[in-house]
Amino acid sequence: MKIRLMTAAAPAVLGASLLGGCATMPAATEAPARAAPAVPAYDGPFARPSTLPFHAPDFTKFQDSGFQPAMEAGISSKRAEVSAIADSPEPPTFENTIVALEKTGSLLERVQNVFDQLVSANTNDTLDAVDTATAPMLAALDDDMYLDAKLFARVKAVHDSAEGKALTGEDAMLLATTYENFVHEGALLSAGQKAELKQMNQRIAALETEFSQNLTNGTAAAAVTFDSKADLAGMSEADIAAAAKRAEEKGMTGKYVLALENTTQQPALAHLTNRASRQKLFEASINRTSSGGEFDTTKIVSELAVLRARKAALLGQPDYATYQMYDRMVKSPAKAMEFMKGFVPALADTQSREAKMLQDYARAQGDSITLEPWDWGYYAEQVRKAKYDLDDAQIKPYFEVWRTLEDGVFYAATQTYGITFKRRTDLPVYHPTMRVYQVYDKDGSELALFYFDPFARPNKQGGAWMGNFVEQSYLTGDKPVIHNTLNITPPAEGQPALATWDNVTTMFHEFGHALHGLFASQKYPSLSGTETARDFVEFPSQFNENFATVPKALQRYAKHYKTGETIPASLMKKIEAAEKFNQGLKFGEIDEAAMLDMDWHTLTPAEASQPPMTFETRSLGRMGLKTDLVPPRYRTPYFRHIWSNSYEAGYYSYIWTEMLAHDGWDWVENHGGMTRANGDHIRATFLGQGHSRDYAQMYRDFTGRDPRIEPMLNARGLVSKED
Template identity: 40%
Template structure:
């Protein structure tokens, strides 16, 4: 049987032939792809010639393309459409893959050859050589035989635990999806209630169901009018993974601490952050602890306002009620009707008239539908991205962009960007990028109307997509978003700013019923309300980041006596938050440990702080964009295009091929300044 996974796709840009791929293809493809990669590594190791850049480093960069293809396609599809069969394959595959790469990185002859090569003088090659040496060392190349064997055992077990955590969380999330009667859904619009009925039917349940989203606070808590309905949704959210993930996460913490010590680091956080732009765990921790007291104080002020509003309405106030009363106070004090605001943001118009138009304005690219190309599920669309025309009017295709925006029972929660094909001049490949979200699809087939959070997320994820699509590097190791986690969020977060930028929003935000452009009064209300709620938002984010660093700052000795019970985990979280000065019991962490997918099933362990670290760059960097349009140039398309091109040249196109701090200094003319972030979040004066 021909296996479509074992050769480059003949479709444009090597888009995977999704219609031809069957679940039964994956395991045989993995077996063959691993064998091929082993043969490629053996050819490098056994090469009779002296090691050169071409026969060693570039040969290593070229190796494993079949394995990368199989792994990438499986990894993407196992997140967007999970089945029991796919989960079983993952349980077999990820530990095997971990062992395979451990063997490669611990190959003494390969390591020695890399050390011996003469490195070309260009910056990208110099950085690649330095990174390879660090990576081999960090993967145990310098350990003795016993150390290498133990490291491989740890890595394989951690891989299995990560897959198990994600699988348990998905099952728990499905099981805890909340059933309601129609009366209990008071406050939701008719189209949302219809979607809840459709979700119930899809899950084989009666009545109405609201599936759970990844964070602790659920979006519909802001609209459900009945306190008991809000409480039921919120309570279900907090129960995820309590019974299934407690033991696994504690074992993962212990093993990560042991691995760090084996490799010469005090803790997993020190091991991870040594490769981030923060460089030291202490720097990340200090940022969080500096901001926590001010965020907590702001949240206390917000709580007072919200509780007073609830009391005036004859209701009590609990943690489950915070989003609801925040929306009411926001409407009262800022004349901001969030239900009315949604009517200006239908998804299709946001995407084509907002997200894509902003990218054309800044970077010169255009995005056009490729309805002749098939996605991997119903509702998944494929788009082709073109660069600006040259002087002769010719356009070059940059790559493909896949959109998968609607929630499905088989899709894991959250929103993310990933790639099917990376950009690389060495490999001759152009990018195929995907954005995934979990927006509720209206049952009547109409366009979903986005909340402000969803609007921001669409722009955010496309910022990641731009990082992949506009990559212009030689080596695949440095392509697109293959950068430190506290740098990868910089392009995505800066792209959020265009969602409501006056030069962009008036071109796409039209009322779905009247066709009128969004009025200045409503935009002014959004702007005025921007700081309101930052106490809550910053506190819940800081709480999750602090819990992440607390787990991963433990030494092996400190991790050994941890108890793997829900009660012990809750107490660990409480102590970590108290130490940082986050004391508002009505604000839960954005993610609690048993459903903290980012750090126990994703790639963000000891790295959740990175969103805030990158937001410092984003807030300061966006002031640079604004400065380029100052001095009478506010309406100048040329000024915006010139600024966008500079950002593209210095940041988006370079991946990890240059020094990140140097890139930012070249863009901004100086090092980053934290003041714009503090002002944005209402925390000015919070740090010295």
């Protein structure tokens, strides 16, 4: 999954180490005088806030060719605003320095919030070129702000002042995070070190953009072509029809094309009866962007890993993971790795037991094979169907996409939080398959706008994510405008849009992020809504997944698209029981990916220079898991989360926050379930709090205690409640 976030900051490890070595700060007057930055004239569609409701973006006014000048104007404008603060002759105060910084960059934010979504969800060559051109500019802008000695002198003066020490609440949090972010970004480095850091940051930004573009294009190019319908035996007629349509769109009428999803395992592997087809699809997935050619990412990864390790060393940290984790709920790489390795014994036993079970099942069916990774999903699905009498063909007819959203996701939110939704057809969108909804608060007042973009496209990044077109802030007076983006297989023409159970849980997951943004109630945008640490931000989303199986909600949305019949309770019991099945793959691939990420980002510069696939092989070999049969959810060359989406040294967050979510849901179940009273409590303790308070304290405010791991182990089927 991807979310557009700027991480906030908690107490900084970096600050302590560097402050110890630098007791004095150069006075602001020591920096040479400078002319005010020139700001190019700009009167395009982003020059002023949109006139649409909630300042929603007016997609009818945007042209691809207009984004580069808009981005450049936004960058120049913010640079000038920041310089004016740094050069102010007035003594530094919280208002004229810290709050003033919070107000900078409104033009750039308006442009970026639209551009970032388009280049992720509906890109083209022009937008990709703008992304390539502006990524180094944005990195330079951040560097010029955070490494400005005069500006940091003002920030530090406020931080150290009696005024600063007397601040409370959000004001105190804003001051602390602003100061810590400056230190984290290198404000305490020497002039020579700052120059070196700027060069690194620009190159890192360019490489991250190049990686993302290569992966999007390489994944699309790696789509697998099959010559006959027989090659796709086992797939549903609707999915085969979609594959035929995809081939036709590529000029290959009579053939069939399966597009790759961003993960290692592909959904079709669970259904293809032809073993050669499974192997062909799996190998295309696992070898994308790593077999040479135009879209290979391994050289990018190698350079990125070295640069990140060098950057950490320059900033006085032992490795990049330690550098990154300064703002986290889990404070160090060692603690995160200890948490992940704690699952290995149970996972290793589960993988060995399940591998034997699948091997035995295959041979019992007369398939004289040795189990390979492209077989695991197929035989697991066969065992699942035999054990639970369950397959996707039974499930999907009950989950029409729009009904799931409106009568399921929205209904659960209405029942729990009192908010309501009304579809709007008068607001423009960037793709015709999207929908827009106005959200009303429990008192009937206007709360937000919500955009939903559910279907996969060749020019769309894989996965699912949430972001803001407009960030909530009492400082600016803005209310949130939020989008959820998914990659559900689009229906063939004339067919309903049906979702798998995984799609359903993803819809609830992403809407959990949306709720985190919808309920934002902060003065400062950098502390608002989802602007939280990487290992806290996934908590509300994973927590919201639990509402998918609440019987009162299911009865509303889980309706057969033809008959209107509610999904049978017996079928849901099978789905819930099956969720605990195949954990050797389901949880194993996630834990492996998280450990691989942490291994990459605890390397020294010399260690990071080894060939990426050599390092990956060594890393996987140390895990004590069956990585030959269950590869990580993302292999190094297509691990977008960590090479371009800011999850480096943070993929463990999904596991950590899953633990929080299961424990939090255990509290809900023990306090009456999906009730309005619980909704108000959830909103008051963490879901509407942004980063206004300490993360651990918010969790204790919610449950009255620290988190426990047992509910997650039980939910995963790794232990029983009795154990």
